[in-house]
Amino acid sequence: MxxxxxxxxxxxxxxxxxxxxxxxxxxxxxxxxxxxxxxxxxxxxxxxxxxxxxxxxxxxxxxxxxxxxxxxxxxxxxxxxxxxxxxxxKRADGVLTLTTLAAFANGWLLPRLHRFRERAPRIDLALRTSREIMDFRRDALDLAIRFAPTPGRGLHGEELCSEELFPVASPQLFGGRHMPDTLAALADYPLLHDTDAGNEQPWLGWRGWFERAGLSTANVGRGPQFSDSIVLIGAAVAGLGIAIGRGPHVAPMLARGQLVRVTQESWKSPWRYWLTAPAAHFRRPVVRIFVDWALEEARQP
Amino acid sequence: MxxxxxxxxxxxxxxxxxxxxxxxxxxxxxxxxxxxxxxxxxxxxxxxxxxxxxxxxxxxxxxxxxxxxxxxxxxxxxxxxxxxxxxxxKRADGVLTLTTLAAFANGWLLPRLHRFRERAPRIDLALRTSREIMDFRRDALDLAIRFAPTPGRGLHGEELCSEELFPVASPQLFGGRHMPDTLAALADYPLLHDTDAGNEQPWLGWRGWFERAGLSTANVGRGPQFSDSIVLIGAAVAGLGIAIGRGPHVAPMLARGQLVRVTQESWKSPWRYWLTAPAAHFRRPVVRIFVDWALEEARQP
DNA sequence: GCTGAGGCTAAGATATTCTTGTGCTCATGG
DNA sequence: CCATGAGCACAAGAATATCTTAGCCTCAGC
CATH class of the missing domain: 1.10.10.10 (Winged helix-like DNA-binding domain superfamily/Winged helix DNA-binding domain)
Incomplete structure (x- = not known):
C-alpha cells in the first residue's frame, strides 16, 4: 500500500x-x-x-x-x-513587457516562443527590441534581457546563458572552393564588422581576434560595418562576407544551413545574458513564470 | 542555469x-x-x-x-x-528467512520474485512455507507474511494487500456447456472445500457464501475437502470442481486461462496479508529492502 | 436528530535545516 | 619550495519549517 x-x-x-x-x-x-x-x-x-x-x-x-x-x-x-x-x-494571465536585443530575440527567443505559448497560453508577450539600455524607472518594463558582465547596478539578475563566438559565413561565399581553415586565411575574404564592437569587448571585433592570435591587424579595419547584429547576420547570410557569429544569434541560421562555421576557432565571451529587473518585478507571477521558463530552456542542450 | x-x-x-x-x-x-x-x-x-x-x-x-x-x-x-x-x-547482502502460506508464495510471491532478484542480487531468500503460525522467539525468522485481521500481538506489521474471493473452476469442467452464472446454479457441480475454512472466516467456506446469499445450505457440505489451499487450487485446475478462489492465490492461473471465474459473485475479505515481525527486524537493511520491494509490488495494478 | 468521518485552524512543541567560523588538503603559480 | 586559494568537512548555535494537539465545523447515513 x-x-x-x-x-x-x-x-x-x-x-x-x-x-x-x-x-x-x-x-x-x-x-x-x-x-x-x-x-x-x-x-x-x-x-x-x-x-x-x-x-x-x-x-x-x-x-x-x-x-x-x-x-x-x-x-x-x-x-x-x-x-x-x-x-x-496555466492560469497566469496578463502582459509581459520585455526588452532585448533584436538579434537575441531573433536568434534565441523567437524559435522557442511557441513552447512558452503552450505553457502559458494566457500570457501575452510585448517585445521591445532596442539597442539602448532601458530605464525601469521611466519605461513600463517588466523585464530585460541584457548582455553584460553583471546584472546591472541596483537590479536583480539571473544568468540566462553565456555566449560563444565563431566566424561564420554563407556557404555560397566559397562557391565550390576550399573553405579557409585558419584565422590568417580569413583575411582574403571580406570581413563584416559590428560598429560598436572591439573596444570594451575584444571578442566582438576582428581586431581582437587577430590580436589574440598574434596576427597582423594592419588590414583588419577594412570591410562593411553594421550598427546592428541582426543586420550584420543578414549580410553574412546574403554572402557578403565573414562575420563573427554570436552563438545565440546565429543558431537557427546554422541549423538551417544558411550559415556555416569557418575555421574551428572560437571565443567564449566572459559576459553573460542576464534576465534582469528590479527585484520586486521577479515576484510578479507573470515575470516569475517567464523567467522560470527561460532558465529551463537555457538548460536544454 | x-x-x-x-x-x-x-x-x-x-x-x-x-x-x-x-x-x-x-x-x-x-x-x-x-x-x-x-x-x-x-x-x-x-x-x-x-x-x-x-x-x-x-x-x-x-x-x-x-x-x-x-x-x-x-x-x-x-x-x-x-x-x-x-x-x-544493490549492496545489501545476506539471507532473508521468510515464512508464508504455500499458496500465497505460489500465487503471489514466486511470479514476482525475478524482479526482486534483479533489484537485490545479493540477497538470498530462504522461503519456509508452513501452515502453522511461526514463532519469532523460537525460529530463526526474519519476516512472516500472514493473513489475519491485524498484524499480531507484539509484532510490527505493514499491510501488504487485501484479498478478494470468487468462485473459480477449470474451463474444461463445463465442456462446451453454458457456465453457471448464479450462485444457486453452482450447487449442480462438485464443490471443493478448504478444511479449515468457514468458521471464523465465512468467506472461505461455501456455507458462508450460500448463507450470505440467503440460499439453502442443506447440501453445501458435500464434495472433496483439502487441507491446503494450494492443493485445493490444483484440484480446481484439474477440473475436479468449483473452488472459492482467493485472488492472490489464483491470479497466475487465471492469467494463464487454467482457471476462470464462475458467476460474477465476489467477496472482499476483511482480513489482510501482513508483512509482520518484531519491530526490530524491520530495521535490518535486508528486511527493509524486501519489505519496501513487496509494498511497491503490491501497489502495482 | 445523533453519530462519526473527514477536514480546518490556531498555538505551541519539536525537529530539521541552515549559517557561521574554523581547519584541512592539495593544485597552481610565482 | 612556499604562498595562495578553491573546495570540502565539522561543530554549535540560530533560524525555520514542520508536526502535533485540541477543539470546531459540516454533512452523510442511520
Whole structure:
C-alpha cells in the first residue's frame, strides 16, 4: 500500500551536486550555503548506506553508485519541475513587457516562443527590441534581457546563458572552393564588422581576434560595418562576407544551413545574458513564470 | 542555469492525498497527522496560486488542475523512489528467512520474485512455507507474511494487500456447456472445500457464501475437502470442481486461462496479508529492502 | 436528530535545516 | 619550495519549517 521515499531535500541536494560536479555550485543553485549541501548529501549517503561521491581535495567524483543514480533522479526531478511549471503557468494571465536585443530575440527567443505559448497560453508577450539600455524607472518594463558582465547596478539578475563566438559565413561565399581553415586565411575574404564592437569587448571585433592570435591587424579595419547584429547576420547570410557569429544569434541560421562555421576557432565571451529587473518585478507571477521558463530552456542542450 | 522546484514535501503530501483520495489516508502513508498533510497541501496551493482540491464535507475531489497534475507527479516520485530502492538494494547482502502460506508464495510471491532478484542480487531468500503460525522467539525468522485481521500481538506489521474471493473452476469442467452464472446454479457441480475454512472466516467456506446469499445450505457440505489451499487450487485446475478462489492465490492461473471465474459473485475479505515481525527486524537493511520491494509490488495494478 | 468521518485552524512543541567560523588538503603559480 | 586559494568537512548555535494537539465545523447515513 505504502510508498517509501528517501529524504527529498537530501535527494535534491545530491542531484544538483552530481549534475554540477560541486557542492559550491549546487549551493548556488539551491541558494543555500555549501555546508548545507554537504550535510544533506551526507545524510543521503547515510540513508542509503553507501558513498555517492569520492571526496577529492579539490572537487568531487561520483562513485559508481552515484553515476547510476544520477540520470534517474534528474529525470524524476524534471518531471516534478516541469509539471509544476505547467500547472503554475496555466492560469497566469496578463502582459509581459520585455526588452532585448533584436538579434537575441531573433536568434534565441523567437524559435522557442511557441513552447512558452503552450505553457502559458494566457500570457501575452510585448517585445521591445532596442539597442539602448532601458530605464525601469521611466519605461513600463517588466523585464530585460541584457548582455553584460553583471546584472546591472541596483537590479536583480539571473544568468540566462553565456555566449560563444565563431566566424561564420554563407556557404555560397566559397562557391565550390576550399573553405579557409585558419584565422590568417580569413583575411582574403571580406570581413563584416559590428560598429560598436572591439573596444570594451575584444571578442566582438576582428581586431581582437587577430590580436589574440598574434596576427597582423594592419588590414583588419577594412570591410562593411553594421550598427546592428541582426543586420550584420543578414549580410553574412546574403554572402557578403565573414562575420563573427554570436552563438545565440546565429543558431537557427546554422541549423538551417544558411550559415556555416569557418575555421574551428572560437571565443567564449566572459559576459553573460542576464534576465534582469528590479527585484520586486521577479515576484510578479507573470515575470516569475517567464523567467522560470527561460532558465529551463537555457538548460536544454 | 538554474532549476526551480516547488517545495518537495508539500508536493509529496499532495501526491499521496490525490492518489489515495483523502488526507487521512495520505497521513497514514506518510506517517504524520492529517492536519500536517492538510497544511502541506495548502502550502502547495498557495505556491501554485491555484486550488488543487475541492473540499467536500466528506472527502476530497481533485480540481481540473489537480487531475492534470497528479499523473506526472506520481511518475516523478516513482522514478525517485525506484532508483533509490535500487541503489539501496544493490549492496545489501545476506539471507532473508521468510515464512508464508504455500499458496500465497505460489500465487503471489514466486511470479514476482525475478524482479526482486534483479533489484537485490545479493540477497538470498530462504522461503519456509508452513501452515502453522511461526514463532519469532523460537525460529530463526526474519519476516512472516500472514493473513489475519491485524498484524499480531507484539509484532510490527505493514499491510501488504487485501484479498478478494470468487468462485473459480477449470474451463474444461463445463465442456462446451453454458457456465453457471448464479450462485444457486453452482450447487449442480462438485464443490471443493478448504478444511479449515468457514468458521471464523465465512468467506472461505461455501456455507458462508450460500448463507450470505440467503440460499439453502442443506447440501453445501458435500464434495472433496483439502487441507491446503494450494492443493485445493490444483484440484480446481484439474477440473475436479468449483473452488472459492482467493485472488492472490489464483491470479497466475487465471492469467494463464487454467482457471476462470464462475458467476460474477465476489467477496472482499476483511482480513489482510501482513508483512509482520518484531519491530526490530524491520530495521535490518535486508528486511527493509524486501519489505519496501513487496509494498511497491503490491501497489502495482 | 445523533453519530462519526473527514477536514480546518490556531498555538505551541519539536525537529530539521541552515549559517557561521574554523581547519584541512592539495593544485597552481610565482 | 612556499604562498595562495578553491573546495570540502565539522561543530554549535540560530533560524525555520514542520508536526502535533485540541477543539470546531459540516454533512452523510442511520
Amino acid at each position: 505504502a510508498r517509501r521515499l528517501p529524504p527529498l531535500n537530501a535527494l535534491r541536494a545530491f542531484e544538483a551536486s552530481a549534475r554540477l560536479g560541486s557542492f559550491v555550485a549546487a549551493a548556488a543553485e539551491l541558494r543555500v550555503s555549501a555546508a548545507a549541501v554537504s550535510q544533506q548529501v551526507r545524510r543521503l549517503e547515510q540513508y542509503l548506506d553507501t558513498p555517492l561521491f569520492q571526496r577529492l581535495a579539490r572537487g568531487l567524483a561520483l562513485t559508481e553508485q552515484g553515476r547510476d543514480y544520477l540520470p534517474e533522479l534528474s529525470a524524476g526531478f524534471n518531471l516534478l519541475g516541469e509539471s509544476t511549471a505547467r500547472v503554475r503557468a | 538554474a532549476r526551480r522546484l516547488p517545495p518537495l514535501n508539500a508536493l509529496r503530501a499532495f501526491e499521496a492525498s490525490a492518489r489515495l483520495g483523502s488526507f487521512v489516508a495520505a497521513a497514514a502513508e506518510l506517517r504524520v497527522s492529517a492536519a500536517a498533510v492538510s497544511q502541506q497541501v495548502r502550502r502547495l496551493e498557495q505556491y501554485l496560486d491555484t486550488p488543487l482540491f475541492q473540499r467536500l464535507a466528506r472527502g476530497l475531489a481533485l480540481t481540473e488542475q489537480g487531475r492534470d497534475y497528479l499523473p506526472e507527479l506520481s511518475a516523478g516520485f516513482n522514478l525517485l523512489g525506484e532508483s533509490t530502492a535500487r541503489v539501496r538494494a
